[in-house]
Amino acid sequence: MARTVKLAYGTSALLVTYVLVNVGLHHYNDHVALTDQANASLVERGRQAAEACTACHYLDQKANFIGPHLVALLGRSVASVVQYEYSPAMRAHQGSWSAERLAQFLTNPQATVPGTKMAVQGWSPEEVQALVAYFKSKD
Numbered sequence: 001m002a003r004t005v006k007l008a009y010g011t012s013a014l015l016v017t018y019v020l021v022n023v024g025l026h027h028y029n030d031h032v033a034l035t036d037q038a039n040a041s042l043v044e045r046g047r048q049a050a051e052a053c054t055a056c057h058y059l060d061q062k063a064n065f066i067g068p069h070l071v072a073l074l075g076r077s078v079a080s081v082v083q084y085e086y087s088p089a090m091r092a093h094q095g096s097w098s099a100e101r102l103a104q105f106l107t108n109p110q111a112t113v114p115g116t117k118m119a120v121q122g123w124s125p126e127e128v129q130a131l132v133a134y135f136k137s138k139d
């Protein structure tokens, strides 16, 4: 009798574990799928917003324009494009372009790098988030 009860407990414990793991996995997969989709549309919005950058920057070829090219921007050292004449302010900014530093710069270029030659107002938090997602996805 005690044995049957133990077995019953054991079996239901297994069943409960199985159900929990499966429900958990489903949730996880749904979440990942949604996140991928949300990220894809964020990247697409960023790609559109980055059209504004092309007034002054090449995004896909290593050629300088009014500003330096933005190929492989994330992780790149600040003010490191050869043959581009950076402002002293940008040369003094140091380090490299992380997602966080890029977001800060794009939100308010003049406040982040006082004296920068990048004469733009800056972008909204939503646009900045999309732009950073785009640059992350790009190269």
Ligand code: HEC
Pocket: 049, 050, 052, 053, 054, 055, 056, 057, 066, 067, 068, 070, 073, 077, 078, 079, 080, 081, 085, 086, 087, 089, 090, 091, 097, 102, 106, 115, 116, 117, 118, 119, 120, 131
């Ligand atoms: C009106 C022209 C103009 C527009 C529009 C513009 N930029 Fe710039 N950008 C510049 C100039 C000029 C510099 C060089 C700044 C300096 O030396 O102070 C620069 C520099 C930068 C740098 C520093 C690059 C490095 O090599 O360290 C980044 C990053 C950057 N721009 C990103 C962007 C992005 C992203 C956009 C669009 C969302 C954009 N810029 C739009 C003119 C512009």
